Amino acid sequence: MSERELTMAEALNEALHGEMERDPGVFVVGEDIAQIGGLFQVTAGLLDKYGPQRVIDAPISEAGQVGAGVGAALVGCRPVVELQIADFVTLTMDQLVNHAAKWRYMSGGKVTVPFVLRGAVSSGIGMAGQHSQTLEAWFVHAPGLVVIMPSTPYDAKGLLTAAIRDDNPVVFLEKRLLYSRRGPVPEGDYTVPIGVADIKREGTDVTVACYSQGVHLALQAGRQLAEQGIELEIVDLRTLKPLDIETLGNSVRKTGRLVVVSEGARAGGVASEIVARIVDEAYDSLRTAPVRVTAKDTPIPYAAQLERAVMPQVDDLVAAVTGMLEPVAGS
Amino acid sequence: MTSASVVGAATLEELLLRMWRIRAFEIRAMELFEEKLIRGSVHPYIGMEAIAVGVCAALRPDDFITSTHRGHGHCVAKGLDLRRMMAEIIGREDGYCRGRGGSMHITAIEQGMLGADAIVAGSSALAVGAAHGLRLQGRDSVVVCFFGDGAANQGILHEACNLAAVLSAQVIFVCENNEWAISTPASASTRIANIAIRAEGYGFPGVVADGNDVEEMRAVTEAALVRARAGDGPTLIEAKSYRITAHSAATKVDLRPAEELDAWRARDPILQLSRKLVESGVDEARIGEIEAQARADVADAVEFALASPRPDPGAATEDVYAPADWNVLERLS
Ligand SMILES: Cc1ncc(C[n+]2csc(CCOP(=O)(O)OP(=O)(O)O)c2C)c(N)n1
């Protein structure tokens, strides 16, 4: 039996169709999502099936869309708001951080905010400084939010389904360059559990913690390094909050070495947080200092060779791994 | 609104040349995008040339503008160098932003261009603050803030308008109502026919103008400039126009009805001005020369841009911060 393959955009679209069919309280809001099905077709076909009350082409008012989503969640709906480009989350930070993230806590646990905010992370294609940011660290830093970044079509469908069913506000970030990547996706409804990492490749030498596009960098580096006899263990975190520290910790206890790949900026980034968590969790197992492979601390420049220079590349990861193995070579 | 100044034929020819430069620039830019020499996107200003050219024709060189994702037209109208614009959007070192900004971020503060902004409505409050800052410095320079019909629904624009009103800031808000925001018609995102009426809610005048009539755009801007320089506060000009092309080189999906597009094509601002010039006695051949000159200027710009060096990847971490004593301590890696 040959497995059905879908692109990540198609897989996400199936998750939305499935949840809208299943639960009349699910509705989607965003810019250009209804009539044309979204710039990346993630919401294609929803308008025809579920109508304009549940599939809303909103005015360009991101703060309003997110705030309205939180309100609808408070009364029991499950809104999914799409940010055309993830960077536009900056316009919604008050509604997201001061409202979505803490309404439950401030109510003494009386209310829930089952709300999903999706957005396309658009680096790598020359969209420049205001359309190319990788901002997940901001949301990890806001207690009350769940943060998910899938790397495959299978995970994208299962995690988006889980996110919509979850009673917490979820920030769900989709790498634009992955939308067209294909992979096996089962028909029908399934979930991928939030907070569970996936070991993409088993290996004994170095653990690579990664997510989203970073997983694909790691898999490529893993193939290159295997030719030199270096075996990476690649852990796709999938969810950044909550973090599956158990799976990651077990891997580091096995390999004794950790590299973290993140396309976000370096200072105060997710990679730094993961290193800190591993130091807490598995310090005694570390044979070398953990290494972060991240974007540089700059805005994202337009010109191709500049963008490449500031974003983490496969070569950077390969160099990080070989660098950390050098001192103990031959031991 | 009648034209405040007598615009002679020579000046109208000059305005036509500027409009043609914008159009020729956009046509080449879209080709270069297809040839993969331009990354990201290009949002053509084709069909809207009369707005920027009319508004900027009324400005002094020491006046300022802020711009949008659809900003090339504003830059050309403000007198920026086509060569350095083209070098920027191709990502070369001689570009206005040394290849850092690209199509959506051309900035030339020395020429009164405070910056193009890819965040819809993002620069509206900047315009107000710039105007106030200029006044603090004793200058009567005015700041023009260009934004779209879609941008009119952003919260920051509301804040900027109200702030400009209470500060009596020397700002002119120019809403380029081209009826659509990507796939969303203005009629689906507001319940009012004229965005200009919102000005009343802020306590300053709102004017509806024909954005395809360069003389009218110039005239309404002149009136708003008089008000602003006198310290009487902002004006909102709503320029009714249309983009003749798809939203962008990267987003070609287009839901606009063919009849609507055809009707606006018939009102093409370049055609209208050309016709007017011919009616006033200008030779048809002269109109052709203007187009040819604009195309030659753009060809020269492309040649210049392609010969310009690519930025040095090693310099990618420069310019994140302004020079400061502590810079020596900062390691950006
Ligand atoms: C804050 C923000 N939201 C969404 C976008 C994506 N976007 C780019 S252009 C555009 C439409 C803008 O419409 P309008 O203001 O009417 O300008 P036009 O493109 O018609 O010139 C949208 C939604 C953006 N760049 N910034």
Ligand SMILES: [Mg+2]
């Ligand atoms: Mg518009």
